[in-house]
Amino acid sequence: MKSLKAGVIGHPISHSKSPIIHQYWLQQHELEGSYKTIDIAPENLESGIQNLVSEGYDGFNITIPHKENILTLCDELSPAAKIIGAVNTVKIKNKKLIGHNTDYFGFIENIKMSIANYNFKDKNIFILGAGGATRAIIYGLLQEKFSKIYISNRTQGRAENLKEMAPEKIEVIEWSGKENNLSNINLLINTTSLGMVNHPELEINISNLPDNATVTDIVYTPLLTDLLKQAKINNNQIVTGIGMLLHQARPAFELWTRIMPDASPELEKLVLGEISV
Ligand SMILES: NC(=O)c1ccc[n+]([C@@H]2O[C@H](COP(=O)([O-])OP(=O)(O)OC[C@H]3O[C@@H](n4cnc5c(N)ncnc54)[C@H](OP(=O)(O)O)[C@@H]3O)[C@@H](O)[C@H]2O)c1
Structure with a gap:
């Protein structure tokens, strides 16, 4: 393969951990290339992307606030990106932009790799939050055979909007009543930004949740x-x-290099700043 030219676009973008991940894999697989953070303000999205095409980029990741706005700028969309309504990875081929979404894979793979033999079959799932990340997570869950999803969000209308993804399998619960609906839940997921550094705490009492339920949070600062x-x-x-x-980045790297890398414990420590190379 020729040298990889990739990066991540967003605004702001300096905080992004993606360069650590992709540079680690480039080195691990002895590939030449670069992966940079590229700050593009919303009003410059179209011209900013055209510059990347002209500069010979192979592709790029997309983060806040561009994941939805980039949809209409892509020449082609993967089925997942179309249904989720957001693009987090672009592959540039013959100067054309092909939009993908790998967030759903990242969420599902994280659970499966963290808990040996985890099976979503027959699980009742409770999702707190209905923001941008939630649609990708529901798409991922729909590829599995879960039983039911309950969603609760401060702004109830956003949760109601997600119901159309699987009307017979999704039920909306009022934000104020979330704690009273946990007794039959097997998997509790926080997709709100509550609990993240510099954000308010997620105030919830989960004592009604069965002992054998799994709890996951997509916020990772703090871990x-x-x-x-x-x-x-x-x-x-x-x-x-x-x-x-880590797992959402794997298929992105594969799209650009045809190599599906691993999310190793060493990479996790590196991204968390626990070790340095
Ligand atoms: N681990 C990962 O790879 C990964 C991937 C994507 C996102 N994330 C993290 O996930 C979080 C959500 O991301 P997103 O893109 O979905 O964000 P988003 O679209 O801005 O959604 C934010 C969510 O948090 C809720 N929320 C915010 N402030 C609240 C408050 N004071 N009280 C109650 N609910 C509140 C919002 O409810 P309303 O609808 O009522 O505003 C909404 O459901 C962020 O912390 C992000 O960093 C992690």
Whole structure:
């Protein structure tokens, strides 16, 4: 393969962990190339992307605030990107932009890789939140054979909008009533930004959740959110959010290089700043 030219676009973007991940894989697989952060303000999205095409980029990742706005700028969309309504990875082929979404894979793979033999079959799932990440997570869950999804969001209309993804399998629960609907839940997922550093805490009492339920948070700063701490005390199995970030990057790297890399414990430590290379 010729040298890879890739990056991540967003605004702001300097905080992004994606360069650490992709540069690690380039080195691990002895590939030449670069992966950079590229700051593009919303009003410059179209011209910013055209510059990347002209500069010979092979592709790029997309983060806040461009994931939805880039849809109409793509020449082709993968089925997942179309249904999710957001693109987090673009492959540039013959100057054409092909939009993909790998967030759903990241979420599902994180659970499966964190808990041996995890099976979504017959599971009742409770999702807190209905923001941008939630649609990708529901898409991922729909590829599995779960029983039912309950969604609760502060702005109930956003949760209602997600119902159309599987009207007979999704039920909306009022935000104020979320704690009273946990007794039959097998998997509790926080997709809100609550609990993240510099954000308010997610205030929820999960004592009604069965002991054998799994709790996962897609927030990964801090790694152990208050929700996950509470779940640990209650003896629930927990899955932290960092794996979603690592696993969503794997198919992106594969799209550009044809190599599906691993999300190794060493890479996780590197991204968390626990080790350096
Ligand atoms: N691990 C990963 O790879 C990964 C991937 C994607 C995202 N994330 C993280 O997931 C979080 C959500 O991302 P997103 O893109 O979905 O964000 P988003 O579209 O902005 O959605 C934010 C969600 O949080 C809720 N929320 C925010 N402030 C709240 C408050 N004070 N009280 C109650 N609910 C509140 C929002 O509810 P309303 O609808 O009522 O505003 C909405 O459901 C972020 O922290 C992000 O960093 C992690």
